[in-house]
Amino acid sequence: MEFELIATDPETGARAGLLHTAHGTIETPIFMPVGTVGSVKAVMQEQLKQDVKAQIILGNTYHLYLRPGTEILEKAGGLHKFNGWDKPILTDSGGYQVFSLSANRKLKEEGALFQSHIDGSRHLFTPESVMDIQRSIGADIVMAFDECTPYPCEYNDAKKSMEMTHRWLARCFQRFNETEPKYGYEQSLFPIVQGSTYKDLRIQSAEFAASMEADGNAIGGLSVGEPEQDMYEMCELVTGILPKTKPRYLMGVGTPWNILECIGLGVDMFDCVMPTRNxxxxxxxxxxxxxxxxxxxxxxxxxxxxxxxxxxxxxxxxxxxxxxxxxxxxxxxxxxxxxxxxxxxxxxxxxxxxxxxxxxxxxxxxxxxxxxxxxx
Structure with missing residues (x-):
């Protein structure tokens, strides 16, 4: 994957770029429709292309792992072949979904033990297994496995969570680098910056993510209930640290005004369920x-x-x-x-x-x- 920076707005930090992937080039800034289970709700692929003019969509590791499962996806030749979408796909790692199952999951150093929302069966996600699942899905861009903290979050809890996210990130990269793509094209792994709304933690996490020298970087743990101004402040802080030569993805954001504001802070990629849900x-x-x-x-x-x-x-x-x-x-x-x-x-x-x-x-x-x- 390659990112070309085409222009930067002189008044703000807004950027226009080209993100080249195996399934096509994406013009940034970009919004990515969410197709959690391999389908953007109520919208056919042809409509996504012709009416919406979507350039990339999302899938979700947690949901696709539970249903239809990696065996079916591999038999199909990956998610692109399974759902008929021939443009780029990004997959979330499932970390946020596991976070949302707080009553039915247990976190430990090895990974996250959780119960399926479908049938109550128990499963373990580790950084290694999440990389393997995303290899089976075959998305162009895959996310590292992280822990998303709630808002508000005590400082010590946010610090402990961030440090585990960093250890998991190192394991994600090790597994990713020792495995190969399954469908004949390259995939890119993005780290996720955490740290809640604490400046020192966000700085530390952004620096750690940047040190991985990945093809791009994601900003997580925002838009989880914090005031909008706090989100903007953390976003500006992080984009000031992440490499200018790599795309920046703000996860799960947001309203049209959130997107306009954060584009001005140097964010290139967005996703949110809000357009379809609302x-x-x-x-x-x-x-x-x-x-x-x-x-x-x-x-x-x-x-x-x-x-x-x-x-x-x-x-x-x-x-x-x-x-x-x-x-x-x-x-x-x-x-x-x-x-x-x-x-x-x-x-x-x-x-x-x-x-x-x-x-x-x-x-x-x-x-x-x-x-x-x-x-x-």
Whole structure:
């Protein structure tokens, strides 16, 4: 994998780049739709390409390990062949999912012992096994196994967790380097920076991650309940340490305004379930502001869902029709809302890239912040 830095905004730290992978080149900054179990909820692969214009999607190690399992994935020839997505894929290590199972998991130096949310069966994730699973999945970019701390978190707990994450990281790289890709193309392993909201820990973790000289680096443990300003502060601190020549991925973030802010702090890659999850609940992110499509005011609004987007379902269907689908509890409504939100997110980062290259990202971001937070 190779990262080309094309432009840096003179006012902010915003970057535009090209990330070359075995399954294609990604234009950064980029938002990555989340396909936890190998599927972006309610959206077909063709729609991801044509309507959303997605360049890379996510899969999740924890979920894919439990179902369909590595045996099926290997028989298929990897996740790309299994789900029919021929562009780049990134897989999370499952660390966050194991963290979310706090009532049904036990952490120790060896790894994380947890119970399946599907059938209660017990499993052990170690740094080594997680690398092996991600080799079987075959994602272009794979994540190191880490422990994600909750917010708030006591300093000593955050320090202890970070230190174990670092020891696990060293084991991840050892296993990764002593194994080979299964499907004839290279994979890249990203370390994950932890340290909660403590500056000294974040600095230490960022320096440790940078010392691995990986193809890219991820920032974890944010957007887990901390105030937005704390997230921005930690993000700025970490991006100031991570190598400028490598892509920076902020995990699990976030709202459109979070993304605009963090692009300005030098982040290149984002993912979040918010566009599809909020869409399925009737919240639409549009080029004019945020809409609750269930509100009665849209019942006779026959304007396009979002005229500000190019083509696709956002221009084909009206707000009145989409509201009707939600009122009638039609599955198509969930699909169209998911498509709208994902299309908007990809549109937003594409426009951000244009303005970074043009050198006026700071001015454009200030204007967009007012729009993306507007409630219609």
């Amino acid at each position: 869409g399925r609940n009737g919240m639409l992110f549009t080029t004019e502001g945020v809409i609750n499509i269930k509100n009665k005011r849209w019942a006779d609004d026959f304007s396009p869902i979002d005229a500000g987007l190019d083509g696709g379902s956002s221009n084909t269907y009206t707000k009145a029709y989409l509201r009707h689908l939600f009122a009638a509890q039609e599955i198509l409504g969930l699909q169209l809302a998911s498509l709208q939100n994902l299309s908007f997110y990809l549109h937003l980062v594409k426009e951000a890239r244009k303005h970074i290259i043009a050198g006026d990202y700071g001015k454009w971001r200030r204007e967009q912040m007012e729009i993306v937070k507007r409630r219609l």
